[in-house]
Amino acid sequence: MAPAAGAVLLALAAPASAATISDHASSAAALRDIKAAIAVITGAEDAAASGPASYRLAAQSAINALVGEHSRQFVASVPNPGDAGGAIGQVNHLLDRRANPPFVPVLHGVLVNVLAAVGHLQDARKARGLTAFEVASSRALEDLDVAQGRASEYDVLGGMAGAIANTGLGVPAGAAILNGCAAPARTGYGMSHGWLAWRAVTLSDATIPDAGAAFIRKDGNMVVFYTAAAPMVRHLCDTHAAAIRPTVTRAKPKPARLIEVAAQAAATKALYTAAQAKQGKAVYSADCASCHGGNLQGVAAPAIAGKDFLATAKKDGWTVGVIRTIVTQNMPFNNPASLKPAQYAEVIAYLLASNCYPAGKTAFPEHAPTDFATMKIVTPAHPAGTPNMFGVCAVK
Ligand code: HEC
Structure with missing residues (x-):
């Protein structure tokens, strides 16, 4: 489409291809x-x-x-x-x-x-x-x-x-899905909780969406079409962020607990089985890779394994329980809570394996035991596997 100096071009969305029905x-x-x-x-x-x-x-x-x-x-x-x-x-x-x-x-x-x-x-x-x-x-x-x-x-x-x-429903197949809780940093569709908050396009691609927009803003080289749902999405994001990032209550450590923590640092607890992580790899490819990337490095969505992810987890004090909540309740981001409990357990096993956590004899459970709420996500002191340059361990 020919760039029109600063003008927003009116055009109808191109008809979707009939090949795959998204x-x-x-x-x-x-x-x-x-x-x-x-x-x-x-x-x-x-x-x-x-x-x-x-x-x-x-x-x-x-x-x-x-x-x-x-x-x-x-x-x-x-x-x-x-x-x-x-x-x-x-x-x-x-x-x-x-x-x-x-x-x-x-x-x-x-x-x-x-x-x-x-x-x-x-x-x-x-x-x-x-x-x-x-x-x-x-x-x-x-x-x-x-x-x-x-x-x-x-x-x-x-x-x-x-x-x-x-x-x-407003997001075409293959489009870049971004975090609708944040302001648009690049072109794509800002989604959260199944709602579309905005659609950001380059100035030369700016076509009014077929189904309308509540308000339009120019943001650098982009045009952002905010939907009528945008204010509500912001509200959902605020309440939700508070829910999934609980304030960690710091009880005075008892001596026994210190020993436990020290033991944990020496050897990260095995939380899943190797077979489960392998299954999880398939779940990941089908339901997560499109946003988080083939190597969990993050593409449209944040990295979920390796140095960057572990740094975020440490900074925010994430526990195994928090990760489990994010994955089971919010993921896949475009279709939350849509997988079976066993598939969620498998894909979390795969995440842990990719973060170089060791495999053991007990499977990652479908229902979280209470100690997940206190079990911090850490960089394993002794990585199970050989981390690549991003700090991700391959799962075979
Ligand atoms: C449609 C895109 C999309 C798909 C598919 C998707 N995610 Fe996400 N995921 C995101 C976005 C965007 C965020 C950031 C959300 C936020 O910051 O609130 C995220 C955040 C996460 C996080 C927390 C990391 C962080 O730094 O915020 C984890 C863990 C995660 N996803 C795992 C998964 C798993 C496992 C699957 C597959 C079952 C999956 N995701 C599928 C888009 C996606």
């Missing part, structure tokens, strides 16, 4: 279907004078856009102005997940309204006269308007457009 692609397709159905019905209302055959065709065509080819309600001989999957298929695909991201309740509402619209469109299709058609089709339009999300309601997560504007 959440973003599914939600954008659902929105296109809903808009297509609205356009067909509005067109038919304007041209209703052309007779029953044409408005019945329009009603079926709108139904086709909403239900998609896979439904029995779809009539192949009638034009389908939307995607093959249909809005209902796409929304069901998005709802069919283990975790509970913030868009789930909104999409339930979208689904209910689209289903109601299909009911009214069926009445419109069977209408005996123009008046009956107009009554049924205007009811369908009201439902679809809510399903789409009225522009004035984007800030309260109105419909499909609001869900795309304010949640992870």
